[in-house]
Amino acid sequence: QITLKESGPTLVKPTQTLTLTCTFSGFSLSTSGVGVGWIRQPPGKALEWLALIYWNDDKRYSPSLKSRLTITKDTSKNQVVLTMTNMDPVDTATYYCAHRPQGALFDPWGQGTLVTVSS
């Protein structure tokens, strides 16, 4: 059974850097073909893909946020870390991590973590 769980701060101030950790079980990020993605959802709004990291350390970023995002993995700890710089109130959202079984599908997802950006 694959499970994922996001962790990190619930409140950040504008201009700060957000660091989120996805801790997973049931699969290994050293297995060929496997990936983990990050997706966010502002309150009451639609989903937005942020980043994806593959078993071979290949990384993909949303073009609109690429300059602010960094995704890394720690295979030994079964963790993926997303950092987003220069946070703004419009970045307030629930942030999800998800297992990527193929292509850029996401299945399953973690429960999500709400991050509020406010001074």
Next chain:
Amino acid sequence: EIVMTQSPATLSVSPGERATLSCRASQSVSSNLAWYQQKPGQAPRLLIYGASTRATGIPARFSGSGSGTEFTLTISSLQSEDFAVYYCQQYNNWPTFGQGTKLEIK
């Protein structure tokens, strides 16, 4: 960026009836199209991928069709647990999602 447009924004259907949800891509995504279901306070759940393949454990009342730019999700006989928000997502290019269709009880 490939823009995904879903219609309608809200769909009111009675339990037991059929629901048809639409998704249009701004350019061809071949069959690289997925559907997700999201209930309040929950993470999205993958229903359909490859435009028409049900994910593991998804009931047969859910079906997907289409290719290129026009896609449809059909729920043949709505159950109470099916009332939720549904998102389409293309993965032909970097992934983008539609704005969602809220399926509500009529």
